[in-house]
Amino acid sequence: MKKRILSIIAMGLILVPFLFATVSAKTLKIGSMSPLTGPYASDGTDIKNGVWTAIKVFEEAGGIPGYDKIEFFPQDTACDPRQAVAAANKLLNLGVVGVVGAYCSSSTIPGSEVLAEEDVVMITPASTHQDVTDRGLEYMFRMCGRDDDQAPAAAKFMKEALSAKTIFIVDDKTTYSQGLADGVEKACKDLGIKILGHEHVNQGDKDFSAILTMAKLRNADIFYMSLQGFSPAAMMTLQAKRLGLKSQIVTQDACFQPKYMEVAKTAAEGVYLTYGFTDPSTPEYKAFEEIYVPKYGKIAAYSTYAYDSATALLKAIKAAGSTKSAKIKAELMKLDYQGVAKRVKFRANGDSGSSYIAFKIINAEFVPYWEPASGLIK
Known part of the structure; x- marks a missing residue:
């Protein structure tokens, strides 16, 4: 009996540190x-x-x-x-x-x-x-970055690099998309780019023929898409090309996503978009790439x-x-x-700064094309 009691006490002494560590x-x-x-x-x-x-x-x-x-x-x-x-x-x-x-x-x-x-x-x-x-x-x-940095950069790009004189803008009325589109409209006006239309679609729309027909008739130098995600933008891009829209398509950071090109296919070729500059040659980026890509695939937006x-x-x-x-x-x-x-x-307000440049989609890749300070990259 004594041995059994001693055994129980000993077991308790062993378990106490374990239980304490767990707690x-x-x-x-x-x-x-x-x-x-x-x-x-x-x-x-x-x-x-x-x-x-x-x-x-x-x-x-x-x-x-x-x-x-x-x-x-x-x-x-x-x-x-x-x-x-x-x-x-x-x-x-x-x-x-x-x-x-x-x-x-x-x-x-x-x-x-x-x-x-x-x-x-x-x-x-x-x-x-x-x-x-x-x-x-x-x-x-x-x-x-911030939209009130992205919008002026986009307008400057369209004016300086694309020699745009006219623009037709479309957004989907979301906080982000319409806010950015409004900023682009203002920045374009400030640079003397004429607004030939600023129209809206709804989230969830899949048929954009009415808006695109209107844009085709206006025949602006730039057709600017500001939509919430890559999927509706890819569908709009496809439909624009099928309709024969001649305006140069320019869009924003929501389309900096490889799946935009997977959905839009060849219609995405030649599209421009603004997104923050990231240097893929840094040791930090390469280290991230080595960890991320094998598990999750291509690095996205x-x-x-x-x-x-x-x-x-x-x-x-x-x-x-x-x-x-x-x-x-x-x-x-x-x-x-x-x-x-x-x-x-x-910064004091919680922002970390913006570094927007313009990319061009070439051979299904986002290629850095223009930056605000010095202009064309390639």
């Missing part, structure tokens, strides 16, 4: 918000994959002292404002300390209002509408920005030695390093 083990929770279903799911999945990659790299480099693992909770916004609010509330309930997202500005803006109620840091890799950071939310950051956003968040948490938002923000503001997509250095 004391800590998990760092971060989340993402992006469209994982619906027409923009490819871009949203790129964001999720970029964050996953950053977490993997960070953990392999030793993680964050005091935490045994980093747990990631990707949430689907479907680019719907109401679903974005629900996603943000779910992340708060899960206890995340930071969020990467969202994709559509129309999701990021209401979602960030929810997160702001609990002072949760949010870094968007894709939402370019100026209101994202101009509202003055204390813990709102942006890794990508916002995977690099999402990676940089998650990395910045994790760097700040590690440097702060805390998950308190004020301390995380303080460390984010100190960051100054070469990321994968760009140099990471935040």
